[in-house]
Amino acid sequence: MDDPSVESRAVDVFEMRLADIETVDVAQLLALSIAVRWPHRAADWQFMRSQGRGLVALDEIGRVCGSAMWFPYTETFAAVGMVITSPRLQALGTGSWLMTRVIAECGGRALRLNATNAAYRLYSSLGFQRERTLYQCQGKANGAAASSVATEGVRLLAEAELPSVIENDAQAYGVARAKLITALFQRSHGYGLFRSGRLAAFALCRPLGRGHVIGPVVASCDTDAIAVIAPHVAAHSRQFLRLDTHSEGDEFRAFIAGAGLALHDTVTTMSLRPHGAEPPTGGSSTCYAVVSQAFG
Template identity: 55%
Template sequence: MKLKPSESLKIDAFSMRIGDVQDVDLDRLHALSLSVGWPHRAEDWQFLREAGQGFVALDEIGRVLGSAMWFPHGASFATIGMVITSPRLQTLGAAQWLMKRVFDKVAERDLRLNATRAARRLYLSLDFQPEKTVYQCQGVVHAAGSPGVEKADSEVRRLRAQHVPAIIALDAAGFGVRREALVQKLFDQSVGYGLFDGSALRAFALCRPFGRGHVVGPVVAMQDADAIAVVRPHMADHAGSFLRADTHMESGEFAAFLSHSGMPVFDTVLTMSMGKRLADFSVGGPAAPMTYALASQTLG
């Protein structure tokens, strides 16, 4: 899409100017996400700033009134997230103005984002196409009972640094794009469990601090039982605490497991794409890794 970005935008009775998300104090970014009810802490914003790039919309006295970020993976793909405008500007074109700036930076890339209900009309107008619903599952968890793996030669173990190359490879197979730098960064801030057949990693789940508690993701596995096996230890680790997972799985054993463990569906967003669609919606049988839980709605 050919869109010419401008450096400033006249809105209502005042003007906005563009700024770099890296140059803004974290407390002002945190205040922006709080203004729309998003759970991101200042620490979550800092993680995203280290993982990606972005713009902010500033008024004449430097208040942050909007944001938009992108997270490139290689030369041909990026996810878009943290597209926020303060409530007073949400019908005045500020989000589209920010998105035009983002398009200028991600030209020629295939794009994916997760749209809230309020933002879907905007993304449809920008030629994003709907793909699949994301179910935001969250709540105070309790340790689940029955085991998730029946094969005698399978073992769930804590993931260590030497497993990162295998995690990156399995994530790429499930997601559809290699995200080496992001997965390494996620691993550094997470506790992870993997399902092994001997020395071969066949499923994994990472869990890190986020928002009101912790988020489980990404989770990549070849079948529901394997995904359950690597998420179950996180349930035990955080029993009695708030846990969240964002999944495309509407039904089946994995979705039921989340609900029965104290994480019912709280909300939904819609995955939308521009250009090539990726592989993580496949149901290609037991030999095809799938993304059972996203790293986050922002990161995919």
Template identity: 50%
Template sequence: MSLKAEESIVLSSFKLKIADISDVELAKLHALSITVGWPHRAEDWEMLRDLGHGIVALDEIGRALGTAMWFPYGPDFATIGMVITSPRLQAYGAGRWMMEHVLAQAGPRDFGLNATRAARRLYLSMGFTATKTVYQCQGEAVAPEPAPPAGASLRDVGPADLAELAALDRNAYGVDRLELLARLLEVSKGVALMRRGQIRAFALCRRFGRGHVIGPVVAETDEDAIAVIRPHVAGHAGRFLRLDTRQQTGAFPEFLARSGLQIFDTVTSMWLDRPLTVGEGKPGGKHLLTYALASQTLG
């Protein structure tokens, strides 16, 4: 998608121009996220640039003062994330200006995002609808008691399992994220729950921010979701671990709390034009759910 590099805006005493995010040094992006207290490492930024598209707002001397990205999942849906505005510009409309560029760049499709409290009003004003709360659970992991899953077994997963994992994820999330899962499998350790020779639940875990993050997690029941994250929690006992979930009550969030992953913050899942919330599986009876997001940016 091409950008008009000459597009610019004057905000207070700042003159900003738009640049493609792939053309800006990682160090500048990393420095911007640090200024707003986001945990992303340069390596996390690099993976996001590999997976998505986006823009950077640069001042007259080339400093990055804002970013916004979008991540396509098929032709009809994308998530929006990494919408960052330098604190000096947050009161001058830079966030809306960048969002308008991203929506235009992505073209006609449905959109989802996870909004911080500070950005929620902006997205509501742009037509997004608030739906679910996402609970950011994190802390020093506490090793759980061993508990083999009844009537099932666990095994590691890898690139050879991509098609099966993508099918489960598509059932739970509602759109095809095969390319995302392929990239995540390159940098993640995966655990699958097996019944009758088939994968029925899985959880990936990778380096991110201050430590590691578990996600996505796909399962039919709380018990299955706990079974596939238990090895990740045990493997990171005593270290920083994070998981983002929309599950508010039940055995799954209770297990997270016992495992040292307390609620640290919340964001709001919001959708533009899409009639159904992704990640909630199919209506009626047992169905697969997205128990943990890949990340707040990636959904």
């Protein structure tokens, strides 16, 4: 992309400039997310930079005061995330400046993001439309809750099943994310539910933030989703576990709550030009848990 550092703007008493996110040290990005109490680790930032592109807003002495990333899964669709503004600049237009540039850099792609309550008005002003609510569920896992779940046909995923995982994720999410799913597969433990030798559901779990996160989870019904999540709950008993879901199904949400993952917060999934990310017709799989709020 064009060098963003040639663009600058006066923000309050600061002269800010934009730069590629790859040009700053990860410690600066970590300090930014800590400032807004987001639980990302340095390794989380590094992984996101390996999967997407981004901009940072720098002040006159090179401090990172804002960030925004996008993940161009296809030529027609991208997810947007890690839009952060330093608390001292949140009311001064830095977020709008970053997002306007991101939209331009995405070149007409359909965009999807998860908006915090604080950022909802900003995204609305830029033309994003509300889709649905994303429920952030987290807490100390109750391994005993998994003991009564029927897990016949569930087993650890092997490398040979990666193509089926990519295919099932694409059907559920609406666009293919082969690069991301391949990278996640390599850093996650995964369980799959198999019927007649075919992958019917899966759930990946990896280190993130304060502990581990389960996602993505793809299944065609609550029962199948629970079956592939249960082994992860059992494996992380008494440890911090997180799962972000759009599901409002009684059975699934009841299991999550019983497993110790209480509702912590909600955000709003929004889209710009959403027609570019419609799920394929005839598909029955659903994303029961997203990869993360940034990746979607």
